[in-house]
Amino acid sequence: MVRWLTGGSYNAKSISRSLLDADVIMTTVERPTLGQAEAGGIRFDLLHQPWLGRLLRRRYGRLLFQIPLLLLLLLVIYDGFTGPQLAPANSATVLAWVHYRGLVIVGFLVLGNAFCMGCPFTLPRTLAHKLSLHGGRWPRRLRNKWIAIGGLLLIFWLYEWLDIWASPLLTAWLALAYLVLAFALEAFFTESPFCKYVCPLGAFNFTYAAISPFQIQTRSAQVCRTCQGKECVRGSKDTPGCGTELYVPMIQSNMDCTFCLDCARACPYDNVALGLRSPIKESAALRWPRRWSLSLMVICLAFMGLMNAFGMVPPVYALLDWLDVGLRLHSEALRLGLIFILGDFLIPAGLAYGAAWIGMHWTRSRPPDGLKDLTAQYAPAFIPVGFGIWLAHYGFHFAIGGLSILPVMQSFFLDHGYSWFGAQPNWELSTVIPIEWIFPLQVTAILGGFLISLYALARRALRPNREPLLGLREMIPWAIVVTVLVLLSLAVFNLPMEMRGTRMFGV
């Protein structure tokens, strides 16, 4: 059976079942992928660097990253259940809410989706496959990002309502729930649906991997044109193909790419590169799929950055009190739910819809899919500003408390009778950089992201054979939304923090 696959504009389309089952997949790749030129024009390929490249391409190369993270995950679960129920003194909360969040954000700038590369939650997948529970395809109606958006809303709401950040026990339960859910979904479905459609961490990581300097690319498009086996997606004898069913010659972004490098390991022609690329091209130039769920996920994540920080400053408590007294909403869960549904989803979705509507009417344009087209056109420009806001928040916690893991681990070993790392933990170890540097760095991150977002909006508004002023009219509502988001973020980060967490369950 022969199937023809024409090069599309984006890799977000799943390879259809018939293509995967075909004996031969012939391709016409219409244009080179981002950052790649014909005849080995990759500027810098991480997979062909001395020792690191060999390590990454080895059959069990990914395990070398997954095993340390698995051990850390087990530590989080163990210490969360059995250790002191004091967040600053327990490795569960310190590793999850200080180190993971801070390092994953920095990882995007340096490499890309580094956490998904070493994700320990996918290890149950291998076990699930070995149990030979024949998985079906993920339902077609659920092949979008709505569940991921819902998962993000749920996580952020639970985080604030249950004060998960203050509870090692709840942090451990969350990690365990992730493991169980990943196992269950991987056991019953193919196509890594947990990663691609469900995991909130994955949704966050896929979105902000858009600004990473590396991307999976082909070393030579000609090799892919003549390749008959398509092992990068179908797998080889020893190596599975892409878990999220991305076809390497069609990859133009990091969306849905877990950086697992199975494609590189499976390719019999060593034609897959982890190549350097411009970090802003994906948000400024790439044509994204016209899907509401994808566009809104990107836009909502930027606002979630603002709301996550808002949850830790005094005005949120004033708002909660007003909802309690003024609207007689006595349940904290309901009050927080209302705040986060509004701030994380309804307001950003409404603003996006409004900006698209205004832009369409000001320019009297009629894109084929109407508002969905316009939203997809400008949504990627929210990635840099969203990244800046998350960097300011997560970077703050890492800067303030990054070194606290040292006394925490000292204490952990002392609890078990080992004084290898000192008999007296130094609890004064906390900040990574001088405190006076933090606020200026936060402002720089937010403003830097804002300016790159403006650049991205401008690039997307300028089209050949269209007057620049028409582009301005179409784009300006979006620029105003981004500006308001930035001003609110600067205001929130300028407020003093006030975290009113409570300890639950056994303290």
Next chain:
Amino acid sequence: MKHRLLTVMLLLTLLSLPLAADASGPGTGGRRVRLDDYPSGPYLLRAVTSPTPPRQGDFNVEVRILDADTREVVTEALVMIRIDPVDHEGTPLEKEANHAYAPLPEEYAAHVPPDTTGLWLVSIKVESEFGVGEASFYQDIAAQNSIGGALSVGLPFAGLLLLVLFFFWLQRNSKQASLSK
């Protein structure tokens, strides 16, 4: 055209770096203990200054007074705070510290804004029925942070305005190009 746009954006990004730390941001605390139960006559003085760093035109001193024998807080005293410039121009200033200005009701505080930057000598004098006590410390006063804060708020509007102006400039250029054709 795209390179010019990128250049403009990069320049604006560079301008966004605040020139000095704004200590009112979260996590900085804004206050610094300068005297910690310092023996001064019949008293133990604790002095806290804010903001951090203190700036020209903005400097507060809070004082807590303990009886050195009983370690009880002294709430009925006359507390004078004086600042004098050290080896540079500046106007000395002396003010009475009171409970109303202090964040804690048992303490005393005064707002003593220096009118120039540089090193200043801060002197605290306490008089009550228990006797007289004096203490002093040096304080470096930084320049007013007029640039970082303004940029942090003004830059978003400036960026938006520049973007609009850039598009108008592009429009004019494209019209001129089509006319010349």
Next chain:
Amino acid sequence: MSKSRLRTINGLIILLAVLLSTCACSRRSSAGDQAPDIDLVFNLQPDPAQVGSATLKIALTDSNGKPLEGANLSFRGDMTHAGMMPVLSDLDETDPGVYQADVEWTMAGAWILTIDGTLADGRILQRQIDLEVAP
């Protein structure tokens, strides 16, 4: 059932057993307070607590109400969020059985105070107190 599947299931069961048995181990930190009979009265000035300077006083008495002198105590104040800088201080005995420290609440919000130390008879005292610090 195939041998491979059987091996995998066996491996899972063994892993689970190891994990459960590990969790059952007692940790020193969970058996911290060796003096539950000691009464601790906590006093903070100003009260209610607010950001800034404060004086902490601890009064220790035994079950007969007699002040406990000679304890070597320290104080740690943690915010409820991981990674926030703690406030640390030793407690000085100012009166028989009364121990005092000056502290600085750096941030508003929920704090957890841990009083930790050794009594004159060698027993370890460890208590935690929840505190809300106003802005």
